Amino acid sequence: MELTFSGAALQILQSTGFSAINSGQVIMLGVACVLLYLAIWKKFEPLLLLPIGFGCLMANLPMSMMMSTDDGGLLNFFYQGVKYEILPPLIFLGVGALTDFGPLLANPTTLLLGAAAQIGVYTTLVGAVYLGFDLQEASAIGIIGGADGPTSIFIASKLAPHLLAPIAVAAYSYMSLVPLIQPPIMRWLTTGKERKIKMAQLKPISQTVKIVFPIVVTIICCLMLPAVTPLLGMLMLGNLFRESGVTARLHETSETHLINIVTILLALAVGSSMTAESFLKLETIKIIVLGLLAFCMATAGGVLFGKLMSKLSGGKVNPLIGSAGVSAVPMAARVSQKVGAEEDHTNFLLMHAMGPNVAGVIGSAVAAGVFLSLFGDPTAPGPESHAAIESVVQSMVQR
Amino acid sequence: MNDALLTSITVSGIAILVIFLVLTILIFTIKLLVHLLPYKAPPPQPRKAQQPPAPQNAPSDVDTDIAVITSVMASHLSRTPGNHQVINVQSR
Numbered sequence A: 001m002e003l004t005f006s007g008a009a010l011q012i013l014q015s016t017g018f019s020a021i022n023s024g025q026v027i028m029l030g031v032a033c034v035l036l037y038l039a040i041w042k043k044f045e046p047l048l049l050l051p052i053g054f055g056c057l058m059a060n061l062p063m064s065m066m067m068s069t070d071d072g073g074l075l076n077f078f079y080q081g082v083k084y085e086i087l088p089p090l091i092f093l094g095v096g097a098l099t100d101f102g103p104l105l106a107n108p109t110t111l112l113l114g115a116a117a118q119i120g121v122y123t124t125l126v127g128a129v130y131l132g133f134d135l136q137e138a139s140a141i142g143i144i145g146g147a148d149g150p151t152s153i154f155i156a157s158k159l160a161p162h163l164l165a166p167i168a169v170a171a172y173s174y175m176s177l178v179p180l181i182q183p184p185i186m187r188w189l190t191t192g193k194e195r196k197i198k199m200a201q202l203k204p205i206s207q208t209v210k211i212v213f214p215i216v217v218t219i220i221c222c223l224m225l226p227a228v229t230p231l232l233g234m235l236m237l238g239n240l241f242r243e244s245g246v247t248a249r250l251h252e253t254s255e256t257h258l259i260n261i262v263t264i265l266l267a268l269a270v271g272s273s274m275t276a277e278s279f280l281k282l283e284t285i286k287i288i289v290l291g292l293l294a295f296c297m298a299t300a301g302g303v304l305f306g307k308l309m310s311k312l313s314g315g316k317v318n319p320l321i322g323s324a325g326v327s328a329v330p331m332a333a334r335v336s337q338k339v340g341a342e343e344d345h346t347n348f349l350l351m352h353a354m355g356p357n358v359a360g361v362i363g364s365a366v367a368a369g370v371f372l373s374l375f376g377d378p379t380a381p382g383p384e385s386h387a388a389i390e391s392v393v394q395s396m397v398q399r
Numbered sequence B: 001m002n003d004a005l006l007t008s009i010t011v012s013g014i015a016i017l018v019i020f021l022v023l024t025i026l027i028f029t030i031k032l033l034v035h036l037l038p039y040k041a042p043p044p045q046p047r048k049a050q051q052p053p054a055p056q057n058a059p060s061d062v063d064t065d066i067a068v069i070t071s072v073m074a075s076h077l078s079r080t081p082g083n084h085q086v087i088n089v090q091s092r
Helices: A005-015 A023-040 A046-059 A074-083 A087-098 A102-106 A108-116 A119-130 A135-146 A149-159 A161-176 A178-189 A207-224 A226-244 A248-272 A282-312 A319-325 A331-343 A350-375 A382-398 B003-036 B061-077
Strands: none
Touching (some): A023 A046, A023 A161, A087 A149, A087 A248, A102 A207, A108 A282, A108 B003, A119 B003, A135 A161, A135 A350, A135 B003, A149 A161, A161 A178, A161 A282, A178 A319, A178 A331, A207 A226, A226 A248, A226 A350, A282 A319, A319 A331, A319 A350, A331 A350, A350 B003
8 A cells, every 4th residue: 555645644634533523513512611611610510510511522523433323332332221221210229328218207298399399390391392392302301390310311211312412411400500590489489487487396207117118109109100110119229228227238339339330321321412413403492491491380389389388287387398399309408498597597497308309309200100101102112122232232242 | 272282281280180199198108107107216225334433643453463563573583673564464
């Protein structure tokens, strides 16, 4: 093979990414840098936005084979964990291991606040249909209002995989903005007198109840909504690791190493799906706007239901804890505490707000289950999907 | 109002009812569990009988033993007690 200097230089130039980059990829590299900036310097959900941003950055480098759709590429393998709904339930396992359901068990009526906050999901569903999305897409967008990243990814991968990237980014971005989005709505919907309400101390709960609770929830909820079993079942298994007291190693692994590893894989996989073709669309702007609506309505729904409970209980419930009904554990509960303390610094709402906060996790999982029951294919991903994984594994073995 | 919008409103209504139904069942289940398995405070730990604190400068039993052993060793070796030092005594 004969090579001249100019020929070799041209060939090297053509083999670089510079020769293949297009305007869409340049814009997406800018988006990736914005996500990295928000994660590193503004501390917006850094554990997720940083790997999502970097995954997006790598995916938009031409010829890098890092897009989620690049067969055989590294992030394509990670993406299989999203596509086949493996990673979100594993995140839920870790969340369950981290969650103390004690405040919820001590005051179980706060479960209703977790249900009320799901109003944001359904108002957004209607809004999304109004803006031209079909019902499946609208359901995936609406679940952003549940303020639960893994649930959003789980539903999007099942009902609207082509919208996964903007939905995941909107969900995690707004979750990080909970301390900015919620307080004005909470102050607007409550009076100073309501914000000063002090709640009675929570009763202690026996350890046996804490052990039985995850088992009972799994049986009841998964019998009523079988589609939610991967999420809720894993959440409750993680919690059983925690409360049973006989699986210390599994509990420790679930709440630390496993959830950290899965977070890296999940966030990189989501980032790898942020390509110019999937992200630079009018739908993305609509989803960002609808996501904000979802969070606002969820907060308002929780606070308004909190006001109702306050009235019915004769002023024993502080309506500020209603805003914690959106999941976003524990940030939403902290916001309730902060807004309450602004009015009366001796008012400690944190533990009371943790009840609706963890109820929100169950509520958003149940809301997801309802969507899957209505719009999901109960047989999906089905045997052919597992066969697809098997074929990938076999091709790796043959190599 | 088009059909899709009407359907979405219907779906939303049904879904909210289902969520409230499921969570209401959970509330009653939790109340039943808490009623059947009430919290019992752990029995108070038996307090150890407090011994009066020993005066700081008073010699302890070990110090006395060391002093006795040192003097016996000194006598046995025909040395003055300052020439050797017993630093530890372990009881069997």
